[in-house]
Amino acid sequence: AQSVTQPDIHITVSEGASLELRCNYSYGATPYLFWYVQSPGQGLQLLLKYFSGDTLVQGIKGFEAEFKRSQSSFNLRKPSVHWSDAAEYFCAVGHTGTASKLTFGTGTRLQVTL
């Protein structure tokens, strides 16, 4: 069965510092991978996605993620964090069959200190 693991429940970084959020997946075929961000009272917003091709994908708000098949990972990175990046971040794997439903990780809450 497909699954997503986000090992870090809570991360605190200083504004201007770099960020890496970890995501490991389990999926039988080539996965479709997503990172979403959720702010309080807001819906989930897509940051970036990977389907095929270049394993380094660029997203919105200066985020990027790298797909590493050998490590079953899809870590999210940002070189310099802004206070407005404080939110909950979810990694998800998309099912490549007809349903295309998403399986999410448990999320990583990012706190940014000034």
Added chain:
Amino acid sequence: DTGVSQNPRHKITKRGQNVTFRCDPISEHNRLYWYRQTLGQGPEFLTYFQNEAQLEKSRLLSDRFSAERPKGSFSTLEIQRTEQGDSAMYLCASNTGFSTDTQYFGPGTRLTVL
């Protein structure tokens, strides 16, 4: 682009009552998904529609839950005889139906069962 809308945003009910939530997807999106998110967890897939046809239901969707999308546009999710364990955020998403297409999420309906 009005995005995915959900109503109500918050619902407080007493155990044993029935509740109904509504989701209006992005116009012309064929696929509509329902997810449930409990505190500290990522969203979990409940069910999805291709136009008016409900094509898959998760085992999480007990007999007390029913979803409809009668004209292939908006959808409703009804919970009968609510239980305290039903307290959660109910999220709706839509997309065009291609497996690589982004799912756009609404703000969710937060249900509290007393």
